Amino acid sequence: MALDNNTIKEKLTQKFGDQLLSWQEPYGMLTFTAPKDLNLKVLQFLFDEDDMKFRFLTDLQAVHYPDSIGAELAVVYHLHNLVDNVRIRFKVFTDINKPDVFSATAIYQAANWMERETYDFYGVNFLGHPNLIRILNVDEMDYFPMRKEFPLEEQTRVDKDDEMFGR
Protein backbone atom coordinates (compact mmCIF):
# COMPACT_ATOMS: atom_id res chain seq x y z
CA MET A 1 0.00 0.00 0.00
CA ALA A 2 1.34 3.35 -0.94
CA LEU A 3 2.22 5.69 1.86
CA ASP A 4 -0.24 8.56 2.26
CA ASN A 5 -0.32 11.68 4.37
CA ASN A 6 -2.84 10.32 6.87
CA THR A 7 -0.68 7.28 7.63
CA ILE A 8 2.37 9.47 8.17
CA LYS A 9 0.42 11.80 10.41
CA GLU A 10 -0.98 8.91 12.44
CA LYS A 11 2.41 7.31 12.94
CA LEU A 12 4.02 10.58 13.97
CA THR A 13 1.22 11.39 16.40
CA GLN A 14 1.46 7.88 17.82
CA LYS A 15 5.17 8.38 18.45
CA PHE A 16 5.35 12.02 19.48
CA GLY A 17 1.86 12.77 20.78
CA ASP A 18 0.74 16.37 20.90
CA GLN A 19 4.20 17.84 20.51
CA LEU A 20 3.85 18.10 16.72
CA LEU A 21 1.64 21.03 15.81
CA SER A 22 0.16 23.05 12.93
CA TRP A 23 -0.61 20.16 10.60
CA GLN A 24 -1.26 21.42 7.10
CA GLU A 25 -1.37 20.07 3.59
CA PRO A 26 -0.65 22.96 1.20
CA TYR A 27 -0.75 21.59 -2.37
CA GLY A 28 -0.93 18.09 -0.92
CA MET A 29 2.40 18.29 0.87
CA LEU A 30 2.21 17.30 4.53
CA THR A 31 3.64 20.06 6.71
CA PHE A 32 3.98 20.33 10.47
CA THR A 33 5.91 22.05 13.23
CA ALA A 34 8.07 20.36 15.83
CA PRO A 35 9.70 21.70 18.99
CA LYS A 36 13.32 22.48 18.21
CA ASP A 37 14.70 20.00 20.75
CA LEU A 38 12.88 17.19 18.99
CA ASN A 39 14.15 17.88 15.48
CA LEU A 40 16.70 15.05 15.45
CA LYS A 41 14.30 12.57 17.02
CA VAL A 42 11.70 13.32 14.36
CA LEU A 43 14.28 13.05 11.58
CA GLN A 44 15.65 9.80 12.97
CA PHE A 45 12.16 8.35 13.27
CA LEU A 46 11.29 9.34 9.72
CA PHE A 47 14.58 7.93 8.47
CA ASP A 48 14.57 4.62 10.34
CA GLU A 49 10.95 3.49 10.38
CA ASP A 50 10.47 0.67 7.90
CA ASP A 51 7.39 2.04 6.16
CA MET A 52 8.50 5.71 6.28
CA LYS A 53 11.98 5.62 4.77
CA PHE A 54 12.40 9.37 4.34
CA ARG A 55 16.05 8.93 3.47
CA PHE A 56 16.61 11.88 1.17
CA LEU A 57 16.98 15.36 2.60
CA THR A 58 15.87 17.44 -0.38
CA ASP A 59 16.34 20.82 1.20
CA LEU A 60 17.07 22.58 4.43
CA GLN A 61 16.80 26.28 4.92
CA ALA A 62 15.63 29.00 7.26
CA VAL A 63 13.02 31.75 7.22
CA HIS A 64 13.13 34.92 9.24
CA TYR A 65 9.86 36.16 10.78
CA PRO A 66 10.86 39.36 12.59
CA ASP A 67 7.36 39.88 14.02
CA SER A 68 6.95 36.61 15.88
CA ILE A 69 8.89 37.44 19.02
CA GLY A 70 10.71 34.51 20.58
CA ALA A 71 10.36 32.35 17.45
CA GLU A 72 11.90 34.56 14.79
CA LEU A 73 13.85 31.92 12.91
CA ALA A 74 12.24 28.88 11.34
CA VAL A 75 14.43 26.04 10.11
CA VAL A 76 12.63 24.05 7.44
CA TYR A 77 13.41 20.44 6.52
CA HIS A 78 12.21 18.96 3.24
CA LEU A 79 12.25 15.17 3.13
CA HIS A 80 11.61 12.74 0.32
CA ASN A 81 10.68 9.09 0.45
CA LEU A 82 12.18 7.73 -2.75
CA VAL A 83 10.43 4.35 -2.52
CA ASP A 84 6.87 5.67 -2.40
CA ASN A 85 7.68 9.08 -3.89
CA VAL A 86 6.21 11.06 -1.01
CA ARG A 87 7.50 14.42 0.16
CA ILE A 88 6.97 16.04 3.55
CA ARG A 89 8.20 19.16 5.22
CA PHE A 90 8.53 20.21 8.82
CA LYS A 91 9.70 23.30 10.63
CA VAL A 92 11.29 24.08 13.95
CA PHE A 93 11.24 27.60 15.38
CA THR A 94 13.94 29.21 17.45
CA ASP A 95 14.65 32.46 19.24
CA ILE A 96 16.93 34.74 17.22
CA ASN A 97 18.90 35.66 20.31
CA LYS A 98 19.77 32.03 20.93
CA PRO A 99 19.57 30.40 17.48
CA ASP A 100 20.81 26.95 18.54
CA VAL A 101 19.42 23.99 16.61
CA PHE A 102 20.82 20.47 16.61
CA SER A 103 22.68 19.57 13.44
CA ALA A 104 21.25 16.87 11.19
CA THR A 105 24.65 15.95 9.74
CA ALA A 106 24.79 12.69 11.68
CA ILE A 107 21.63 11.46 9.94
CA TYR A 108 21.93 13.09 6.51
CA GLN A 109 25.32 13.85 4.98
CA ALA A 110 23.54 16.30 2.68
CA ALA A 111 22.80 18.49 5.67
CA ASN A 112 26.45 19.50 5.95
CA TRP A 113 26.56 22.15 3.20
CA MET A 114 22.91 23.11 3.58
CA GLU A 115 23.42 23.89 7.25
CA ARG A 116 26.52 25.88 6.40
CA GLU A 117 24.46 27.88 3.92
CA THR A 118 21.69 28.41 6.48
CA TYR A 119 24.27 29.55 9.00
CA ASP A 120 25.84 31.81 6.38
CA PHE A 121 22.62 33.66 5.57
CA TYR A 122 20.56 33.46 8.78
CA GLY A 123 23.08 32.78 11.53
CA VAL A 124 21.42 29.59 12.76
CA ASN A 125 23.95 27.93 15.07
CA PHE A 126 23.82 24.21 14.31
CA LEU A 127 25.08 22.38 17.37
CA GLY A 128 27.28 19.42 16.50
CA HIS A 129 28.04 20.51 12.93
CA PRO A 130 31.60 19.43 12.02
CA ASN A 131 32.56 22.58 10.12
CA LEU A 132 30.14 25.45 10.63
CA ILE A 133 31.76 28.23 8.58
CA ARG A 134 30.50 30.49 5.80
CA ILE A 135 30.07 28.77 2.45
CA LEU A 136 28.81 31.30 -0.11
CA ASN A 137 29.61 34.75 1.24
CA VAL A 138 33.03 36.21 1.84
CA ASP A 139 34.65 35.08 5.08
CA GLU A 140 35.06 38.66 6.26
CA MET A 141 31.31 39.29 6.30
CA ASP A 142 30.24 40.17 9.83
CA TYR A 143 26.47 39.86 9.58
CA PHE A 144 23.84 37.46 8.31
CA PRO A 145 22.52 39.13 5.18
CA MET A 146 19.16 37.39 4.74
CA ARG A 147 17.84 38.56 8.08
CA LYS A 148 15.19 41.15 7.44
CA GLU A 149 16.88 44.05 9.23
CA PHE A 150 19.65 44.15 6.61
CA PRO A 151 18.92 45.90 3.32
CA LEU A 152 19.45 44.05 0.07
CA GLU A 153 21.27 46.90 -1.62
CA GLU A 154 24.99 47.35 -1.46
CA GLN A 155 25.61 49.95 1.26
CA THR A 156 29.07 51.07 0.22
CA ARG A 157 27.92 52.80 -2.96
CA VAL A 158 28.06 56.55 -3.02
CA ASP A 159 27.16 57.18 -6.67
CA LYS A 160 23.58 55.92 -6.47
CA ASP A 161 21.28 58.64 -5.23
CA ASP A 162 18.52 57.11 -3.14
CA GLU A 163 15.95 59.49 -4.57
CA MET A 164 16.80 58.71 -8.17
CA PHE A 165 17.22 54.96 -7.80
CA GLY A 166 14.33 54.33 -5.41
CA ARG A 167 16.54 52.73 -2.84
Add this chain to the structure above:
Amino acid sequence: MSRPVQYNPKVKFEGIPDGYMGEGFMATNLEKVVSLARKNSIWPLPFATSCCGIEFMATMGSHYDLARFGSERVSFSPRQCDLLMVMGTIAKKMAPIVKQVYLQMAEPRWVLAMGACACSGGIFDSYPVLQGIDQIIPVDVYVPGCPPRPEAVLDGFMKVQDLVNAEGLRRRYSDQYKDLLSGYGIQ
Protein backbone atom coordinates in the same frame (compact mmCIF):
# COMPACT_ATOMS: atom_id res chain seq x y z
CA MET B 1 33.37 31.03 -67.82
CA SER B 2 35.19 31.67 -64.60
CA ARG B 3 33.38 32.19 -61.36
CA PRO B 4 33.32 35.86 -60.22
CA VAL B 5 35.68 36.30 -57.33
CA GLN B 6 34.61 38.42 -54.40
CA TYR B 7 37.08 40.01 -52.09
CA ASN B 8 37.11 42.85 -49.65
CA PRO B 9 38.65 45.92 -51.22
CA LYS B 10 38.59 47.86 -48.00
CA VAL B 11 41.54 46.17 -46.34
CA LYS B 12 43.18 48.43 -43.83
CA PHE B 13 46.93 48.30 -43.52
CA GLU B 14 48.85 49.57 -40.59
CA GLY B 15 50.63 52.75 -41.65
CA ILE B 16 54.39 53.09 -41.69
CA PRO B 17 55.58 55.26 -38.81
CA ASP B 18 57.22 58.57 -39.62
CA GLY B 19 60.92 58.36 -40.14
CA TYR B 20 63.81 58.67 -42.55
CA MET B 21 63.87 56.04 -45.25
CA GLY B 22 66.45 55.15 -47.77
CA GLU B 23 67.24 52.12 -49.83
CA GLY B 24 67.27 49.14 -47.50
CA PHE B 25 67.01 51.04 -44.25
CA MET B 26 64.66 53.09 -42.19
CA ALA B 27 65.39 55.25 -39.19
CA THR B 28 62.56 56.00 -36.81
CA ASN B 29 61.61 56.36 -33.23
CA LEU B 30 61.99 53.18 -31.11
CA GLU B 31 58.84 54.05 -29.22
CA LYS B 32 56.81 54.11 -32.41
CA VAL B 33 58.05 50.70 -33.51
CA VAL B 34 57.43 49.15 -30.12
CA SER B 35 53.94 50.66 -29.95
CA LEU B 36 53.18 49.37 -33.42
CA ALA B 37 54.23 45.86 -32.47
CA ARG B 38 52.43 45.89 -29.14
CA LYS B 39 49.20 47.27 -30.44
CA ASN B 40 48.85 44.65 -33.14
CA SER B 41 49.59 41.65 -30.99
CA ILE B 42 47.59 42.14 -27.81
CA TRP B 43 47.08 38.79 -26.15
CA PRO B 44 43.83 38.82 -24.22
CA LEU B 45 43.05 36.86 -21.09
CA PRO B 46 39.28 36.33 -21.05
CA PHE B 47 37.98 36.33 -17.49
CA ALA B 48 34.42 35.39 -18.36
CA THR B 49 31.97 34.73 -15.56
CA SER B 50 28.55 35.07 -17.16
CA CYS B 51 26.52 36.10 -20.20
CA CYS B 52 29.11 38.64 -21.40
CA GLY B 53 31.41 35.66 -21.83
CA ILE B 54 28.99 34.24 -24.39
CA GLU B 55 29.13 37.50 -26.35
CA PHE B 56 32.89 37.31 -26.17
CA MET B 57 32.78 33.82 -27.67
CA ALA B 58 30.83 35.32 -30.57
CA THR B 59 33.46 38.05 -30.82
CA MET B 60 36.19 35.46 -31.03
CA GLY B 61 34.26 33.46 -33.62
CA SER B 62 34.56 33.80 -37.36
CA HIS B 63 31.76 36.34 -37.81
CA TYR B 64 33.36 39.07 -35.76
CA ASP B 65 36.84 37.59 -35.65
CA LEU B 66 38.91 39.25 -32.99
CA ALA B 67 41.92 37.64 -34.64
CA ARG B 68 41.88 40.45 -37.23
CA PHE B 69 43.33 42.65 -34.53
CA GLY B 70 46.25 40.39 -33.80
CA SER B 71 44.52 38.78 -30.87
CA GLU B 72 43.87 35.25 -32.01
CA ARG B 73 46.13 34.05 -29.26
CA VAL B 74 43.71 33.99 -26.33
CA SER B 75 45.59 32.72 -23.35
CA PHE B 76 44.54 31.52 -19.94
CA SER B 77 47.97 32.03 -18.51
CA PRO B 78 48.15 35.53 -17.01
CA ARG B 79 51.92 35.64 -17.30
CA GLN B 80 51.73 35.63 -21.09
CA CYS B 81 48.91 38.12 -21.50
CA ASP B 82 48.72 41.84 -22.10
CA LEU B 83 45.01 42.51 -21.74
CA LEU B 84 42.74 41.30 -18.97
CA MET B 85 39.17 41.22 -20.26
CA VAL B 86 36.79 40.96 -17.33
CA MET B 87 33.38 39.92 -18.60
CA GLY B 88 30.49 39.37 -16.28
CA THR B 89 29.38 39.79 -12.70
CA ILE B 90 32.18 39.67 -10.19
CA ALA B 91 30.98 38.57 -6.77
CA LYS B 92 32.85 39.84 -3.76
CA LYS B 93 34.14 36.36 -3.17
CA MET B 94 35.59 36.38 -6.70
CA ALA B 95 37.30 39.76 -6.20
CA PRO B 96 40.57 38.43 -4.70
CA ILE B 97 40.87 36.02 -7.62
CA VAL B 98 40.50 38.79 -10.20
CA LYS B 99 43.11 40.77 -8.36
CA GLN B 100 45.41 37.75 -8.17
CA VAL B 101 45.11 37.25 -11.93
CA TYR B 102 45.87 40.92 -12.49
CA LEU B 103 48.91 40.76 -10.22
CA GLN B 104 50.26 37.76 -12.09
CA MET B 105 50.25 39.62 -15.39
CA ALA B 106 53.50 41.23 -16.41
CA GLU B 107 53.78 44.93 -17.19
CA PRO B 108 52.70 46.49 -19.45
CA ARG B 109 49.16 45.26 -18.81
CA TRP B 110 45.77 46.65 -19.69
CA VAL B 111 42.29 45.93 -18.38
CA LEU B 112 39.01 46.02 -20.26
CA ALA B 113 35.76 45.85 -18.27
CA MET B 114 33.02 44.44 -20.45
CA GLY B 115 29.36 44.86 -19.62
CA ALA B 116 27.40 46.70 -16.97
CA CYS B 117 28.26 44.24 -14.20
CA ALA B 118 32.01 44.47 -14.58
CA CYS B 119 31.81 48.25 -14.99
CA SER B 120 29.49 49.11 -12.12
CA GLY B 121 27.77 46.07 -10.67
CA GLY B 122 24.95 46.57 -13.17
CA ILE B 123 21.53 45.43 -12.04
CA PHE B 124 23.08 43.55 -9.14
CA ASP B 125 22.89 46.35 -6.62
CA SER B 126 23.13 43.86 -3.78
CA TYR B 127 25.39 42.86 -0.93
CA PRO B 128 27.36 39.95 -2.47
CA VAL B 129 28.30 41.68 -5.73
CA LEU B 130 31.33 43.85 -6.32
CA GLN B 131 30.11 47.22 -7.57
CA GLY B 132 32.50 47.47 -10.49
CA ILE B 133 35.94 45.90 -10.84
CA ASP B 134 37.55 49.34 -10.64
CA GLN B 135 37.19 48.97 -6.89
CA ILE B 136 40.00 46.43 -6.91
CA ILE B 137 42.05 46.94 -10.08
CA PRO B 138 42.62 49.91 -12.41
CA VAL B 139 40.53 49.72 -15.58
CA ASP B 140 41.56 51.19 -18.94
CA VAL B 141 38.45 50.77 -21.05
CA TYR B 142 34.81 50.29 -20.05
CA VAL B 143 32.42 48.68 -22.53
CA PRO B 144 28.80 49.43 -21.57
CA GLY B 145 25.87 47.17 -22.38
CA CYS B 146 24.02 44.26 -20.89
CA PRO B 147 25.54 42.39 -22.57
CA PRO B 148 27.35 44.51 -25.18
CA ARG B 149 27.14 43.31 -28.76
CA PRO B 150 30.34 41.98 -30.32
CA GLU B 151 30.67 45.24 -32.25
CA ALA B 152 30.87 47.08 -28.94
CA VAL B 153 33.51 44.68 -27.70
CA LEU B 154 35.50 45.24 -30.88
CA ASP B 155 35.13 48.99 -30.44
CA GLY B 156 36.37 48.71 -26.88
CA PHE B 157 39.23 46.56 -28.06
CA MET B 158 40.19 49.18 -30.65
CA LYS B 159 40.13 51.77 -27.88
CA VAL B 160 42.62 49.60 -26.01
CA GLN B 161 44.71 49.49 -29.17
CA ASP B 162 44.68 53.28 -29.31
CA LEU B 163 45.83 53.41 -25.70
CA VAL B 164 48.59 50.91 -26.35
CA ASN B 165 49.68 52.84 -29.43
CA ALA B 166 49.80 56.14 -27.56
CA GLU B 167 51.54 54.82 -24.50
CA GLY B 168 55.09 56.00 -23.99
CA LEU B 169 57.77 53.47 -23.13
CA ARG B 170 58.42 55.06 -19.77
CA ARG B 171 54.85 55.54 -18.61
CA ARG B 172 54.93 52.49 -16.35
CA TYR B 173 57.90 53.95 -14.48
CA SER B 174 56.23 57.28 -13.85
CA ASP B 175 55.28 58.43 -10.37
CA GLN B 176 51.73 58.98 -11.52
CA TYR B 177 51.39 55.32 -12.51
CA LYS B 178 52.98 54.14 -9.29
CA ASP B 179 50.57 56.32 -7.33
CA LEU B 180 47.68 54.79 -9.25
CA LEU B 181 48.79 51.28 -8.38
CA SER B 182 49.51 52.06 -4.77
CA GLY B 183 46.01 53.55 -4.63
CA TYR B 184 44.84 49.98 -5.22
CA GLY B 185 47.33 48.58 -2.71
CA ILE B 186 49.50 47.11 -5.47
CA GLN B 187 53.27 47.55 -5.27
